[in-house]
Amino acid sequence: MRLTDHEQAMLDGGHGEAAARAMDLLVRYGEALGAERLVETRNVAGAFNASTPSVREIAEDSLDRVFSELNLDSDDVVEIPHVAVPTCQLITGIDNDNFATQGVDPALADLQLRSEQYLGKRGINLMCTCTPYQVGNVPVMGEHCAWMESSAVIYANSVLGARTNVEGKESTGAAALTGRIPYWGLHCPENRFARHLIRVETEVDDMAEWGVLGYFTGFAVEEEIPAFEGLADQLSLVKLKHFGAAAASSGGVELYHMPGITPEAASLDAAFGPNARPEPVVYGAAERRRTWERLQNASDRKLDFVMLGCPHNSIEQMALIAELLDGKRIHADTQLWVHTPRAIRQVADRSGYSAIIEAAGGVVMSDTCPSISRKVPAGTRVIATDSAKQAHYLPAIAKVQGWFGSVEQCVTSAVAGEWLGVVQ
C-alpha cells in the first residue's frame, strides 16, 4: 500500500505507540483487501465498550488492554490517547438503568460504567445506539465514514449518500486513533453502481412490509448492490431503517438505489452506470407471502416475550406504541421490552409515552437489545418481534421460537398473551 508521509510517520511511531499499532492494523487489513491506499475519515462509529463476560477477564488487567487487544489487535498493551477524529460508541450489551430486568450481573454493569468513563475521557461520544443517524450523527452526501453496524452502514450509504464499508471493532478502533481507513469498496465511486434489479409488483406500505421486502432483497442479491423499480409508497426514515436492517441480515447488502427516493441515482440508468442492466428479480404477492412465512420460526402461540425497537425506535415509533397500549394491560405471562436510543428516550419520557408503556406493564430499554446482550426474560420459550432483523437473529442466539409481525400485531399479542398474527 502507498502511504502518505503522515501515515508513514504514524506507522513508524512518530505519533505515539497507539497510533503506530493502529496503522499496523490498517496496513495489514488494507493489504488483505488489496487496497492501494488509505482515505481520510472524520466520522467513526464503532464498538469500544467493555461489557461482555468474555471481555471481563481482559478488563481485569486494564481498559487499555481491552482497547489494545480488541480494538487494535495489538499483542502489547499500549496507552490509548484521545481519539484523533469524531468517534461515537454504537449499541452496547447493557442498559445502565435496566440491567437488573435484563438479568445482567451487576459487576458487568459496573464494568460498563467504568468503561464509559474511560471512553468519554478519550473523546468517544457515548450515543450507545445502533442508529447514530437518529441522534445527531448524520453524515452528508459523499462523506467518508468508518462505521460498524450493518443496519447503520446501509442507511448511511443508501439513504444519506455517505461512503462507508461495513467496518469492524478493530478497524474502527484504528480509524478513531488515526483518522484513516482503507480506500476500497464503497469508498470508491466506481464500486457504487447497481448489479441487480428488483421489480416490485405488490404493495409495500407499512414498516413491516418494508422489513419483509428487505429480507427478500438480502436473499436475492446477497452482498451485491440492487436497484429497485415499481415502488409507489411514501417513504420515511423508519421504513428505510427496517428495510436496510433486514437486507443486511438475510444478505450482506451495504448499498441500494431507489431512483426518485435515494440521493445517488435519480434514474435506473444512473443507478447502473456502466454496468449492464440485468433481467429483473420480481417481488410479487407470492414472493411476499413466502418471505413472511420464512420469518416465522415458531409453532407455539403462547407468547413469553415481545421485543420492539430493532433497530432502535424513533420518537414516532415510541408514540405509536404508546397509542396502541394506552389504557391496556400486557398479559401477566408476557413481557414487552421497547428499545430506543437514550436521547430519544428522554423525549419519550417528556412526551408521556414511556409512562403509558410502563403503566401497561412494558419496559422501555436503551443502550442495548436482546440479540446484542443475549438476554431475554428468564424462562422465555416463544418471542415475537416487529423486526425482521431480530426475527432472523434472536431465535438462534437465545434458542427460542420466534414470530414476526407488524407492531400492531405484536402489541395486540402482548396484551392477549398469545401470538395473534397471521400472514396475509
Next chain:
Amino acid sequence: MSEAQATPRVITLRGRKVVGGKAAAEALVSTQTISGWGGINEREGSVIELHHQLNGISFAGKVLVFPGAKGSSGWSAYWHMLRLNGTAPAAMIFTRMTTKIALGAVVSRVPTITDLDGDVFRLIATGDHVEVDADAGLVTITKR
C-alpha cells in the same frame, strides 16, 4: 485415457495471500456464506445459524472453505474471539472479498488465501486433506 481424465489425487491451486502463514488440516466445505455475530458460537467454533448447511458443525482446527462472510459487522470481533478461545479454523479459503472477511481473517491471524485459479467448491470436498501455504499463494489438496 479415462485414467488421465479422472480427478487426480493431488491438486495444486494458486491464489492470493490474505493473511500469511502455513497450515494443513482436514477441509470443511460450505457453499453458503457464514455470519459472525449471531451465526457462530465463538466458544465452540461452530455454526449456529438456523437452516445453515453447517448448523451445529464445528470448524475449529479445519481448513474452512467457504464463499465468505455475511451479516453483522461483529464478524471480525467474533473471529478475533475464536483466536483468543483457541477455536479458530486452521486455515481459510474463500472466494468473495468483503471488509468483513478481510478484517476477520487478519485478526484471527489464520493463514488465509483467496482468488484461487480453480473452482474450490468443485475441487475440494469436506474430509480432503488440504495444505495452505498463504505466503507462497499455494493450496495443495489431497483427495480423501
